[in-house]
Amino acid sequence: MADHAFSPWKVETRTRASSAFGLVALAVVIAAAAAPLFVSRSVIQDLFFILTMLVLAQCWNLLAGYAGLVSVGQQAFVGFGAYTMFAVVILAGLDPIVGILLAGITASVLAIPVAFFAFRLQGAYFAIGTWVIAEVVRLLLAQWKALGGGTGTSLPSGATREMFGVGLVSDWLGVRPSQAADIVCYWLALVLACATIGFIYKLLRSKQGLGLAAVRDNREAARSVGVDPGWMKSVVYLAAALVTGIAGALIYVQKARISPDAAFSLTDWTAYVIFIVVIGGIGTIEGPIVGVIVFFILLNLLADYGSWYLLVLGLIGIIVMLFAPRGLWGLFADRTGIQLFPVRRILTGASSTTKGVPHG
Amino acid sequence: MNWLDTIVQGVLLGGLYALFAAGLSLVFGIMRLVNLAHGDLIVLAAFLVLLLVTTLGLSPFVAAVIAMPVMFALGWVLQFGLLNRTLGNDILPPLLVTFGLSIVIQNALLEGFSADSRRISAGGLETASLQLGPISVGTMPLLTFLSAVAVIVGLNLLFYRTALGRAFRATSDDRETAGLMGIQPNRVFATATGLAMVVVTIAALYLGMRANFDPTMGPARLIYAFEAVIIGGLGSFWGTLAGGVIIGVAQTVGASINPEWQILAGHIAFLLVLLIWPRGLFPRAVD
Amino acid sequence: MALLETRKLTAFYRDFQALFGVDIRLEEGETLAIIGANGAGKTTLLRSLSGLITNQPGHILLDGRPIGAMPAPDVVAQGIAMVPEGRKLFPSLTVEENLQIGAYGRSGSGTWTLGTVYDLFPVLKERRNSPGTALSGGQQQMVAIGRALMSNPRVLLCDEISLGLAPVVIKDIYAAFPRIREAGASIIIVEQDIGQALKVADRVYCMMEGRITLSGMPGAISRDDIHAAYFGAHAR
Numbered sequence: 113m114a115d116h117a118f119s120p121w122k123v124e125t126r127t128r129a130s131s132a133f134g135l136v137a138l139a140v141v142i143a144a145a146a147a148p149l150f151v152s153r154s155v156i157q158d159l160f161f162i163l164t165m166l167v168l169a170q171c172w173n174l175l176a177g178y179a180g181l182v183s184v185g186q187q188a189f190v191g192f193g194a195y196t197m198f199a200v201v202i203l204a205g206l207d208p209i210v211g212i213l214l215a216g217i218t219a220s221v222l223a224i225p226v227a228f229f230a231f232r233l234q235g236a237y238f239a240i241g242t243w244v245i246a247e248v249v250r251l252l253l254a255q256w257k258a259l260g261g262g263t264g265t266s267l268p269s270g271a272t273r274e275m276f277g278v279g280l281v282s283d284w285l286g287v288r289p290s291q292a293a294d295i296v297c298y299w300l301a302l303v304l305a306c307a308t309i310g311f312i313y314k315l316l317r318s319k320q321g322l323g324l325a326a327v328r329d330n331r332e333a334a335r336s337v338g339v340d341p342g343w344m345k346s347v348v349y350l351a352a353a354l355v356t357g358i359a360g361a362l363i364y365v366q367k368a369r370i371s372p373d374a375a376f377s378l379t380d381w382t383a384y385v386i387f388i389v390v391i392g393g394i395g396t397i398e399g400p401i402v403g404v405i406v407f408f409i410l411l412n413l414l415a416d417y418g419s420w421y422l423l424v425l426g427l428i429g430i431i432v433m434l435f436a437p438r439g440l441w442g443l444f445a446d447r448t449g450i451q452l453f454p455v456r457r458i459l460t461g462a463s464s465t466t467k468g469v470p471h472g
Numbered sequence: 473m474n475w476l477d478t479i480v481q482g483v484l485l486g487g488l489y490a491l492f493a494a495g496l497s498l499v500f501g502i503m504r505l506v507n508l509a510h511g512d513l514i515v516l517a518a519f520l521v522l523l524l525v526t527t528l529g530l531s532p533f534v535a536a537v538i539a540m541p542v543m544f545a546l547g548w549v550l551q552f553g554l555l556n557r558t559l560g561n562d563i564l565p566p567l568l569v570t571f572g573l574s575i576v577i578q579n580a581l582l583e584g585f586s587a588d589s590r591r592i593s594a595g596g597l598e599t600a601s602l603q604l605g606p607i608s609v610g611t612m613p614l615l616t617f618l619s620a621v622a623v624i625v626g627l628n629l630l631f632y633r634t635a636l637g638r639a640f641r642a643t644s645d646d647r648e649t650a651g652l653m654g655i656q657p658n659r660v661f662a663t664a665t666g667l668a669m670v671v672v673t674i675a676a677l678y679l680g681m682r683a684n685f686d687p688t689m690g691p692a693r694l695i696y697a698f699e700a701v702i703i704g705g706l707g708s709f710w711g712t713l714a715g716g717v718i719i720g721v722a723q724t725v726g727a728s729i730n731p732e733w734q735i736l737a738g739h740i741a742f743l744l745v746l747l748i749w750p751r752g753l754f755p756r757a758v759d
Numbered sequence: 760m761a762l763l764e765t766r767k768l769t770a771f772y773r774d775f776q777a778l779f780g781v782d783i784r785l786e787e788g789e790t791l792a793i794i795g796a797n798g799a800g801k802t803t804l805l806r807s808l809s810g811l812i813t814n815q816p817g818h819i820l821l822d823g824r825p826i827g828a829m830p831a832p833d834v835v836a837q838g839i840a841m842v843p844e845g846r847k848l849f850p851s852l853t854v855e856e857n858l859q860i861g862a863y864g865r866s867g868s869g870t871w872t873l874g875t876v877y878d879l880f881p882v883l884k885e886r887r888n889s890p891g892t893a894l895s896g897g898q899q900q901m902v903a904i905g906r907a908l909m910s911n912p913r914v915l916l917c918d919e920i921s922l923g924l925a926p927v928v929i930k931d932i933y934a935a936f937p938r939i940r941e942a943g944a945s946i947i948i949v950e951q952d953i954g955q956a957l958k959v960a961d962r963v964y965c966m967m968e969g970r971i972t973l974s975g976m977p978g979a980i981s982r983d984d985i986h987a988a989y990f991g992a993h994a995r
Contacts, residue, residue: 437565642852
């Protein structure tokens with residue numbers, strides 16, 4: 113009886129669209145995992161690019177869209193992760209996979225002093241401060257002669273071909289080792305992208321995630337519901353650094369050649385990422401997914417026009433920010449009410465039980 | 473190694489950075505607008521001066537005087553038509569819009585002028601030098617520094633001695649109440665950005681005469697400019713000059729130890745200052 | 760024709776409707792007092808008149824011309840100046856600069872200049888180079904009034920000028936009002952201090968829940984009327 117009095121009211125975050133989407137998403141992931149069996153090497157490389165940019169975009173979105181940390185210095189972690197992997201392979205002679213895992217650790221270790229410093233700064237100062245720190249890390253690593261100094265270096269030939277799992281894939285699919293290495297990288301990127309989205313989704317649905325929204329919207333309110341905004345921001349910042357570092361290392365396993373200017377490029381690892389998030393829709397998990405697809409299509413449409421590509425991208429970014437500040441996904445969600453990754457809590461069961469005793 | 477010489481060169485270099493920063497300081501101080509396209513606007517102005525010098529055969533200084541009203545108009549329209557829409561409590565819109573603008577300007581310049589390095593010829597002024605006691609000082613760096621001081625003095629007079637300056641400060645304090653005084657905040661902001669672009673033109677003149685420039689070098693100038701503004705403290709023009717000098721001296725001292733450390737030393741000086749004084753050296757009492 | 764009037768003025772404060780069809784008239788040379796409890800809509804009314812809240816053009820008429828949709832800077836140019844609640848001096852400006860900025864949007868000339876404002880409030884001349892916010896509350900209120908006068912307004916709007924001030928200070932400030940009227944300004948004051956309001960006003964409007972509930976000459980309305988208009992009839 114007591115059950116009946118209380119159970120009709122349920123707090124849910126699931127919506128009908130999201131349940132259906134769950135099945136579709138599962139099918140997409142399975143298809144993506146099986147893609148190397150059907151598509152060409154260049155398509156795999158394109159998909160790898162899309163997935164790694166998606167991971168970077170999700171991380172930046174977590175910082176700027178949810179925690180209010182507008183960083184212009186995420187290239188610090190991409191480059192640091194990539195250099196960690198190179199050091200592990202070239203100096204210690206270990207497998208690149210080990211380097212990728214270590215990159216996550218070193219990037220989050222780097223994030224500790226960076227956060228200690230940058231969190232003393234507010235708003236615009238934070239943005240500029242993170243950028244300067246990324247420059248400092250770039251200039252310091254350019255001094256590391258063993259890794260090529262300012263001009264950079266390449267992975268030893270064979271390092272990726274002898275990477276863990278490559279031989280197996282090569283035999284299994286009957287492809288050359290260099291192609292098998294691309295496939296392994298691609299699968300790792302797929303796992304990383306799914307894990308990142310899963311982690312962020314879980315984080316946002318948790319009590320801590322609710323606190324994070326409170327932190328973004330109102331510092332004082334967050335304190336009053338028992339969330340320590342400083343602590344929450346630190347955790348998010350470190351998590352984003354970890355994932356960004358892993359992504360950076362993975363990107364450079366595939367590139368196999370590194371230089372400080374490329375690995376710490378503001379344009380490649382922060383400007384592009386910001387446009388992906390803004391065009392897709394900041395503050396949603398769907399946004400970066402939409403954004404990366406639009407970004408990739410634009411990239412291919414405008415690839416032959418040199419600097420016009422970036423010019424158009426910049427203009428689109430400005431227009432979206434001014435006229436659709438919640439991005440393409442925001443426009444779509446406003447019209448349809450569809451949420452694929454619902455994090456808002458919905459009270460259900462009320463309409464069917466109105467004849468019961470209302471609880472105030 | 474002559475330390476006195478190194479310090480003097482650093483101070484003079486700081487003059488250039490202060491010129492990069494002065495316009496940013498004005499805009500940042502009045503409307504808290506972080507203009508990430510500031511460096512690219514300096515490069516744009518340098519190309520404009522170059523164009524006037526090469527097509528009309530003018531002296532660079534005359535060309536800069538002609539470029540000033542053009543840049544003022546550009547800044548006014550940019551602020552009134554675009555940037556005013558981004559102002560508010562949220563820091564993201566101005567950051568992202570000016571970031572987009574930065575990329576647009578950079579790539580438009582690449583399309584128009586190619587990636588080649590250019591230089592504005594100053595007719596032998598580049599190599600001239602003066603003997604000041606024990607040290608030899610380049611005429612061009614000295615001229616840059618004196619121009620920076622003149623710009624800072626001018627901005628201070630404007631800010632603290634004119635009706636427009638009062639309107640700047642009042643609007644910065646409280647937009648709504650400024651409106652009750654008959655001030656149109658959007659026009660005041662547009663005028664401020666227009667003036668900042670006049671200062672940008674002066675910075676561009678020296679940027680182009682002292683060394684080679686190309687369309688992609690804006691963001692690096694922006695970083696130096698921002699460091700100078702932040703070290704100096706929000707809204708203090710003399711602080712901005714001091715910030716430029718600190719970056720300049722740190723760079724020349726760093727370079728005298730190891731040429732590869734020049735830029736690194738400037739950034740580290742900035743981070744150290746910010747670590748100790750998060751609001752800069754001379755923050756305005758009211759913020 | 761009235762100097763300034765509202766016709767069926769409705770206005771919103773944030774998301775809430777704060778005014779429901781308010782009609783008031785201000786004649787040339789008149790001083791109006793608007794009284795009412797907290798949340799009655801007095802401040803929203805003044806913010807509408809000053810252009811801080813924009814409305815339908817025809818909701819507010821100056822000399823019969825619609826000004827309801829004008830933003831604040833244009834309204835000032837039309838000759839309506841406001842002393843905002845809480846004084847709102849500019850902290851970056853000195854006392855003298857605060858006064859000077861009041862003349863920013865002035866179109867013509869008139870009685871009020873730095874000299875005549877200093878004559879009206881001599882203490883301000885002594886403190887002319889202090890930051891406006893370094894003054895006592897009463898002196899700050901004098902700066903705020905002087906600042907509004909510097910535009911030589913035809914209509915002066917005063918929002919809660921006695922709030923938080925000691926009675927003797929309030930008396931000093933209201934002592935300046937006859938001279939402000941002599942110089943030709945018509946005045947609307949919003950006050951919670953009913954006694955003070957009734958003393959200076961030619962006519963009084965009482966507001967409750969966004970509507971005018973009472974109007975008349977101060978001598979002609981009783982305390983009971985005001986009480987009823989203030990709190991509603993049932994509260995008696």
